[in-house]
Amino acid sequence: MSVDVVIWDPTRSDAEAQFSAVLALHKANRATLGPMPDTAFRDRAKHSGLLLGRRDGATVAYLLYDIPRHNLIKLIHLCVDPDARGSGVAKSLVGQAISLHPSRSMLTATCRTDYGIDGFWQSLGMHAASERKGRALSGSILTNWVKRINLESGLDLLETASLESGLPLAALDTNIVGDLFSPETVRRDHREESSELKADWLQPLVTFAVSGEVNNEINKIADPAYKKHLRESTTHLTRLSTRRPTDRTLEDELLDAVDAALLAKDPSLKADVLQVADAIHAGADYFVTNDSNIHLAAAGWKLDERGINVVRPHELIRALTPASFMSDFRSRLIDDSDLEWKVVTDADPALESLFRVYSDEPKPAVFNQRLRDVLAKPKSITVQQLHDGNGRPWALAAFEVNSGVLRLPLLRVFRGERGGTVAFQLIRYFRKVAWGFGATRIEITDPAISQTLDGALRADGFSDGGLRGADLGPATMSCDDLGVNTTAEVVSAERSRWPLVVTGASLPTYLIPIQPKWASRLFGLDDGLFPARRRGLGLSRELVYFSGSRLVPRELPARVLWYASSDKTMQLSQIVARSVMVDTTRVPVDEAIERFAKLGVFRKSDIKGSADKEGSVSVIRFQDTERLQRTVSRHDEIFKQRVKGQVQSMRSVAPQFFDEVLALQTDKVQAA
Structure with missing residues (x-):
């Protein structure tokens, strides 16, 4: 006989009779x-x-359940009469509670560990x-159970960030978690690997995650201290959502x-399958395990059709390019690297693993086809790879110029921290390429934009949506002609429409003296002291200068x-x-x-040498540096009119001086 699930309604004529039946069930099962x-029953019921x-x-x-916070459904009591157990009524009750609250994202429950359920x-x-400890005098322990719910409404922020990172996703099996996070006193045969x-x-280069089933495996550990250690050591790992019990088709x-x-x-494979299924549903690229039986079982799973590889740790390491990176934009990576573009003429298979955007190109064939598409048009599209002096790849790009527009049907940066450093720089580089070709607009038509590049495009003022575009120039325009009034509007216009420089903006202006050796390193001036480096991306977009000035x-x-x-x-x-300070x-x-x-070419000794007697230093962070085509000597008339005396430290100058210096650049371009 089927069991129906109903919401208790206090206005019904039989409401009190139903409520009394609930209290009777509770009384009969009060021990657990x-x-x-x-x-308390009645308050929640109402x-x-x-x-x-x-x-x-x-x-x-x-x-009986609570909805204490905006994202939770907290199960208080889930009670089934012994005669009705096994009928599926408990799952139906929980499923109904979830469906009644579609905006909730987490289901929780607390139960004593000694109940054996x-x-x-x-x-x-x-x-x-x-x-956590319970309140029983006997010293009970409570287990906190959780499940992410209503996945169709979106994952939680941590899981979303992990799955949309643009990096390969590797789900770790329980045995790998044990190897990585067990105390040294616990013997682990595969710990070293x-x-x-x-x-x-x-x-x-990779996002690590685990199925929630790993928590259940940890929960089976008998040693309380060992169990606690593993739980606390793995809290940073993203837990993948599951479709169970609603959908067990894949399992x-x-x-x-x-x-x-x-x-x-090996009956434990029944539990292992749950972890593999969660990894596949999450779109994981790898399931990492040292369990030989899982590797044997995987032979029959047609994993190539499911887009996942079951690998051992050394196989994952071999699949990813070993290199050393920094964590975010680090100008020294650019300034200390001998960067150069080289033309790509063949679809090198190695490019796929370096530049595929996993979130938009689930299969290698998708990337390879896009690369072949642009290589098939050598007369109109130039395909280039950026590499450093050691041959390490940094970026891959394809561009064409047509009717005043530079288009990039392919624009990729290397995954990892080198990619984070180069993305911001890469956008400005192609603005310069476009301007050099006489183009007045740049468009990114690559359909697979990584999160790293997306952030750089947004910061640089490109439009959102399917077509990421930005207009260029003109070289100068006055505030009045542009229709801008505030400093923020001026800076935004110059960023989004580079190489535009707004004149008449009256922004505070500073003249900063810099020694020739630092001018060489920061701005690429050829002073004969340092060997000229190939600057495949131009000057770094963000740098710092250290000064002893108290201003x-x-x-x-x-x-x-x-x-x-x-x-x-x-x-x-x-x-x-x-520059812009x-x-x-x-x-x-x-x-x-x-x-x-990390934002400059200065070494520790250089920075210390800039400090004053008290050991303090002024840090000047600046962006969007451009070398002047027409330098201004201290002997030039405009310099002598605006700057009095020797320039020994940073000083404020009239904003009009900047406009006058800029006018000289425009005059030189027009003369040329």
């Missing part, structure tokens, strides 16, 4: 449910927190997230494909005119470049090194 006053399982007019089960909670697709997954170089397919003799030999500009952003002074090796005494601060030199050294 625990005490609860009738008023807020639609009581569901009944009814059979032949009798209440045979009930679910872990299998029931697991049958609901829940996993053991943590433990698995430990290589913690290598620093690997972290930016059943995988299990049916396992050789019967192998399954009889700390507060009205930002501001214009910067860089005055290359003179020293024993060179006599320059001229303005050689311009975005931040300044004065801090102890050790703090400056810790916070800002």
